[in-house]
Amino acid sequence: MASEKGIKLLDFWVSPFGQRARIALAEKGVEYEHKEENLLAEKSELLLKSNPVHKKIPVLIHDGKPVCESLIIVQYIDEVWPDKAPLLPSDPYQRAQARFWADFVDKKVFECGGRLWKLKGEEQEAAKKEMIEILQILEAQLGDKKYFGGDTFGFVDVAFVPLTSWFYSCETCANFSVEAVAPKIVLWVQRCMERESVAKTLSDPKKVYEYVRFLKKRFRIE
Amino acid sequence: MAAERGEVKLIGGWASPFVARPRIALNLKGVAYEMFQETVGKKSELLLKSNPVYKKIPVLIHNGKPICESAIIVEYIDETWSSDGASILPSDPYDRAIARFWTVYVDDKIPDAIRKLRPLVKGSAVAEVEAEKLHAALQLLEEAFEKCSKGKSFFGGDNIGYLDIALGSQLAWIKAVEKIVEIKFLDKEKIPGLVAWSERFYAHEAVKEVMPEADRLVEFTRMLLSGSFAK
Numbered sequence: 001m002a003s004e005k006g007i008k009l010l011d012f013w014v015s016p017f018g019q020r021a022r023i024a025l026a027e028k029g030v031e032y033e034h035k036e037e038n039l040l041a042e043k044s045e046l047l048l049k050s051n052p053v054h055k056k057i058p059v060l061i062h063d064g065k066p067v068c069e070s071l072i073i074v075q076y077i078d079e080v081w082p083d084k085a086p087l088l089p090s091d092p093y094q095r096a097q098a099r100f101w102a103d104f105v106d107k108k109v110f111e112c113g114g115r116l117w118k119l120k121g122e123e124q125e126a127a128k129k130e131m132i133e134i135l136q137i138l139e140a141q142l143g144d145k146k147y148f149g150g151d152t153f154g155f156v157d158v159a160f161v162p163l164t165s166w167f168y169s170c171e172t173c174a175n176f177s178v179e180a181v182a183p184k185i186v187l188w189v190q191r192c193m194e195r196e197s198v199a200k201t202l203s204d205p206k207k208v209y210e211y212v213r214f215l216k217k218r219f220r221i222e
Numbered sequence: 223m224a225a226e227r228g229e230v231k232l233i234g235g236w237a238s239p240f241v242a243r244p245r246i247a248l249n250l251k252g253v254a255y256e257m258f259q260e261t262v263g264k265k266s267e268l269l270l271k272s273n274p275v276y277k278k279i280p281v282l283i284h285n286g287k288p289i290c291e292s293a294i295i296v297e298y299i300d301e302t303w304s305s306d307g308a309s310i311l312p313s314d315p316y317d318r319a320i321a322r323f324w325t326v327y328v329d330d331k332i333p334d335a336i337r338k339l340r341p342l343v344k345g346s347a348v349a350e351v352e353a354e355k356l357h358a359a360l361q362l363l364e365e366a367f368e369k370c371s372k373g374k375s376f377f378g379g380d381n382i383g384y385l386d387i388a389l390g391s392q393l394a395w396i397k398a399v400e401k402i403v404e405i406k407f408l409d410k411e412k413i414p415g416l417v418a419w420s421e422r423f424y425a426h427e428a429v430k431e432v433m434p435e436a437d438r439l440v441e442f443t444r445m446l447l448s449g450s451f452a453k
Contacts, residue, residue, distance in 0.1 A: 053327065053362065067319045069326055079315040092301040096289045103291060104275065137275065 007032035008061040010047050012039045014211050016110065016162035017070035018058040019201050023158050024077040026197035027085040071102055074158055087155045098149060101141060102159035108134045109163050117173040117212050128174045132181050139182040146191060153195060161192045161202065168205035169212040227303075230255040231283040233269050235262065237442050239333070240292040241280040242391040242432050247296045247310055249428035250382060251303040263451035293325055296387055308381040317370075318384075321377070324366050325388040331359040332392045336399055340443045344404040353405045356396075357412070363389060364413040371415075375422050382426055390423040391433075398439035 009025070009032055011018035025032055037047055037057050050059045050066035060067045060076065067076045078087040088095050112134060115127035138160070142148055148156035164185075167178045179186045192198045230248070232255050234241030248255050260266055260279055272281045272288035282289045282298065289298050300310035312318050335356040342349040370377040370385065377385040396407050410417045423429055445451060 062316070065316055067316070067323075069323055072319050072322045072326070075322070076315055076319045079318065092298050093284070093287055093289070095301065096294050096298040099294045099297065100289075100291055103294070 010059040019162035135182040247299040397436035
């Protein structure tokens with residue numbers, strides 16, 4: 001494995017985490033081989049060998065060396081290809097802020113979103129309340145800026161935008177509107193979609209919803 | 223020199239392994255700072271204002287600007303005082319990715335294991351189950367140490383680095399939990415590399431005064447569980 005040159009990304013079509021890596025690679029104009037893992041079946045030898053600790057995608061394999069964890073992969077991509085489309089700002093304080101908010105998105109959005117479509121009744125209501133708070137915090141952080149980092153598309157935008165394909169599923173399952181609580185976030189998503197890297201990568205929210213319905217049936221959540 | 227550093231404040235608590243991280247990093251860089259100890263069970267105005275999102279320690283306040291989350295603070299310290307002391311993060315992007323990966327792993331496994339073990343007693347069935355998980359995590363970290371250290375003293379090589387700080391800061395509580403449930407985790411037979419590393423870590427100038435005594439943490443646990451810190 002160590003002697004193989006080139007860049008490979010082990011991914012799963014609907015994974016927002018894999019999409020983070022894909023957006024970063026596209027922003028940098030880096031050529032790579034995209035390998036689709038079928039997570040609904042058996043995991044490939046390569047995945048198990050490349051990420052023995054977690055056995056999860058995405059995994060970026062660069063000249064045979066695997067990098068795991070989506071935000072770590074994005075930082076790695078930013079550091080290896082620093083000249084084009086820098087994703088992290090150069091000022092240490094701004095970098096700390098970017099890392100903080102990407103981490104916030106990581107800790108809060110997907111997990112809470114998952115509860116929204118997996119649970120029912122009181123638990124779902126509690127998750128909905130939490131999600132609204134999370135969106136309001138992010139809305140305040142975005143403010144009137146073009147992107148989370150300011151004028152340039154950056155780390156927090158990459159971290160958050162793939163998760164927005166799941167809004168439709170959350171809204172439909174839990175009966176609420178993201179636009180009603182966070183209109184600036186909705187406009188920000190539209191701005192991000194004007195970027196080729198994002199438009200070509202993000203899953204169609206309706207397709208995500210089909211997948212969520214499939215998962216609910218499979219795990220008998222309906 | 224001191225004036226160029228600016229005003230450095232750290233909001234923290236003596237018992238928190240997460241607070242130990244920026245303290246060690248600041249010591250490595252030779253940066254003096256003012257410590258604001260939080261009282262357990264009562265959050266200060268300064269903390270609530272500086273970390274409105276999580277209301278948690280540590281918070282570094284540099285020239286009035288707050289930075290939150292221990293691992294992020296350590297990177298900030300490394301980047302801000304980059305010409306002071308050795309580099310905390312490795313210089314190679316791949317090595318950085320590995321250091322970050324294992325730091326995320328430490329944060330995922332160790333604090334949870336400590337939280338679950340510390341209210342238990344010796345011999346409890348739950349303690350056995352949770353202990354197995356901690357043993358398994360430490361075993362993986364032993365292998366990581368072999369790979370990262372490449373025969374040198376620390377995960378970071380000759381000097382204490384990012385992953386040394388991430389895992390090392392958890393040692394005090396691991397030792398405390400050993401006493402509480404009477405199970406040996408830092409076992410020379412099972413994880414010789416890490417045990418030797420932990421002794422070097424504890425002995426380091428930048429670490430010595432920062433790590434709390436295990437006995438003090440055992441007492442702290444007793445007080446925590448008996449509700450002594452409740453408002």
